[in-house]
Amino acid sequence: MRPVVLRTPRLRLDLPVPDDAELVTRYCQDPIFERWLTTPWPYTRTDADAFLGTYVPSGWRSESELTWAIRRAEAAPLLGVVSVRETQREIGFWMGSEHRGAGFMSEAVTAVAEWVLGGGIPGSSTVFWRAVEGNVGSAKVARAAGFRRITPENPTVPTRDGETTLPAWYAVRERVADPRAEASWSDLLEVAR
Numbered sequence: 442m443r444p445v446v447l448r449t450p451r452l453r454l455d456l457p458v459p460d461d462a463e464l465v466t467r468y469c470q471d472p473i474f475e476r477w478l479t480t481p482w483p484y485t486r487t488d489a490d491a492f493l494g495t496y497v498p499s500g501w502r503s504e505s506e507l508t509w510a511i512r513r514a515e516a517a518p519l520l521g522v523v524s525v526r527e528t529q530r531e532i533g534f535w536m537g538s539e540h541r542g543a544g545f546m547s548e549a550v551t552a553v554a555e556w557v558l559g560g561g562i563p564g565s566s567t568v569f570w571r572a573v574e575g576n577v578g579s580a581k582v583a584r585a586a587g588f589r590r591i592t593p594e595n596p597t598v599p600t601r602d603g604e605t606t607l608p609a610w611y612a613v614r615e616r617v618a619d620p621r622a623e624a625s626w627s628d629l630l631e632v633a634r
């Protein structure tokens with residue numbers, strides 16, 4: 442598939458490119474990435490170059506993982522990244538620390554989920570989200586993007602080295618918004634919006 446550009450009221454989602462390497466390297470030093478993500482740790486410039494030069498373009502070509510840069514405008518600095526994996530249509534994301542709390546990620550994740558479910562990936566009727574248990578920031582994004590919490594039999598995510606798993610939270614977003622979605626988060630995110 443050729444990379445697709447998505448637009449939201451405040452954002453442009455487009456292809457992450459090799460020129461984004463410096464920012465990606467800096468953002469991925471964030472200590473919370475060690476805990477919540479499976480990005481390499483410690484994270485080096487070589488990791489960013491491989492991600493942007495090889496992993497991202499080959500993911501689009503093979504449709505194994507579609508990755509977008511989150512920007513305010515064309516050619517503007519990268520703020521964060523959102524992606525969807527073909528298997529399970531699983532969404533993943535991170536935002537550079539200085540750009541958090543402005544609702545950007547909720548806006549970006551909503552746009553990607555709606556694009557997937559609206560025919561961007563033909564035949565997709567669901568998009569999944571999962572996060573290491575305790576990742577409240579990520580859960581709030583999933584809630585804001587209309588995902589509904591589900592509890593599969595063995596809710597886990599693999600660790601960075603792939604050798605073990607951690608307990609996880611799961612949620613799903615369907616084509617037609619589920620009216621129970623908002624309430625499904627109440628035990629986890631007690632404080633109502």
Ligand SMILES: CC(C)(COP(=O)(O)OP(=O)(O)OC[C@H]1O[C@@H](n2cnc3c(N)ncnc32)[C@H](O)[C@@H]1OP(=O)(O)O)[C@@H](O)C(=O)NCCC(=O)NCCS
Binds near residue numbers: 541577
């Ligand atoms: C999770 C993350 C992407 C949120 O990015 P963001 O740009 O702040 O998201 P938004 O501005 O759309 O915020 C959505 C909500 O989450 C809240 N939030 C964001 N980060 C938070 C955190 N670390 N702890 C608690 N709440 C958080 C915001 O206040 C907002 O709350 P509201 O819905 O009550 O208004 C960002 O914190 C991040 O990159 N975390 C590290 C990587 C990560 O965990 N990725 C997800 C892996 S599953």
